[in-house]
Amino acid sequence: MRIKYNVAVVGAGISGSLVCRHLADAGFKVTLFDKDRSAGGRLKNLLLDGQAVDIGVPYIPGDSELLNGLKQRWLDEGVVTPWTVPVYDFRANGEPFVREEKTLFLGVERQSVLTDTLLQGVDLVGDTRVVSATAEDGWYLRCHQGETHGPYDFLILAMPAPKVALLLKEFPGLQAMARSVQYIPCWTSVLEFEEPLDPGFDVAHASDRFNGFPGLNPLYMLVHHNAKPGRKAAKDTWTLHWCARESLEYKDVSSDEISERSLIALEQLLDRPLPAATVHNQHWLHCQAIDRLNENSYYLDSDIHMGLCGDWFEPGGLVGAVASAEGLATAVIKAIQR
Incomplete structure (x- = not known):
């Protein structure tokens, strides 16, 4: 035996x-x-008003062959749901454009x-x-x-x-x-807006993860939590992921300063004033191994x-x-x- x-x-x-x-x-x-x-x-x-908001990995990529077996297991168990959404990027002049439409996958509810x-x-x-x-x-x-x-x-x-x-x-x-082993940290900000932000897209991420959006913007990815299937939030909620370059530069600053910089960065990216918002931050010290x-x-x-x-x-x-x-x-x- x-x-x-x-x-x-x-x-x-x-x-x-x-x-x-x-x-x-x-x-x-x-x-x-x-x-x-x-x-x-x-x-x-992150729990906000009793609702779970994703503050780490925002979605499961649908185009990775390495994840196919695990993704199928989750589908069979009914714990993931597909999310087909246009993914936007930004040109150097600040105009958003559709890069591609993707089918992403989300854990049910969280x-x-x-x-x-x-x-x-x-x-x-x-x-x-x-x-x-x-x-x-x-x-x-x-x-x-x-x-x-x-x-x-x-x-x-x-x-x-x-x-x-x-x-x-x-x-x-x-x-x-x-x-x-050397790591790149990452800041993530969750913004709860008092009024709908409505930028014309639900997912946007830069082609260059290290440097972020054009114009030395510290952000790399924006995801609209309320647009995710099965997700709920009392307010219009967005998750902002910082690029590696700025996360390294600001790895030792306070959460309050990150909140301020996240709001400024989003306002500059959208080129318009933002509705009033509450900001919550997560600092991932060991986000990405370099080599x-x-x-x-x-x-x-x-x-x-x-x-x-x-x-x-x-x-x-x-x-x-x-x-x-x-x-x-x-x-x-x-x-x-x-």
Whole structure:
């Protein structure tokens, strides 16, 4: 009779959630740890007047072959809905133009439902920040409240590289590898307008993600929350994603300054005064890894029973995170069943 492996996964974003799903489907006992109360990572949402507003990944791209299998799974489970919408860009003179019409996909009611459905039957230990991982006749995880969990037969860290480095003090080589990864942060602003903004489009994003819209505008993407199928909001709500260049330049400023700059940037882009608005900001410190770490889309050490995954191995945001998780899950299952 095969031993039922006990696996610990740290990080409940899309990578960690997908690894958990594959391992649980393969018959392993999986426990997932995350510093937040619920899963989601960059699929998280902001609650405004009791309504969930997407503040991370705004939609699932419909044209990525790497996501086809996962997207079909979500469609079969009824947790995603298609959204066909013209995607606009801006010319240098500030005039919007239709770049293309796309079919995008959204989690029903909120993006984090996509990770929730992956974690059915998985033990999630939320509100728990893991501060160290030690290997001593199995893996033990010490958490910020002081308690220790373990032993586990296998450990998977599905976290940004700087957070991985903090946990692997006993493994200097792996710690140095994680510390070598450079990230671009990102500011995201959610604007609640007292009156409809009505710019003539619902989605716009710049061709150049690093530099944003023309005229040194700090914004890279605008998404109309109220236009998304199944979404509700008490006010006309828009999500503004900053470009990498400006997010780097303003990574250390206050949220109040970001609110002011977001309003100015949108007003300049639309070339007209804005209705009164309330602004909420999210600062993603580890938004985008700059370079692919190595030839593989993940890291696996079968000798110490530990694996790493995330978009710092396979850049590309959500697509890279999914590719890394699926690659690692397949490799771990083969290693354990060998």
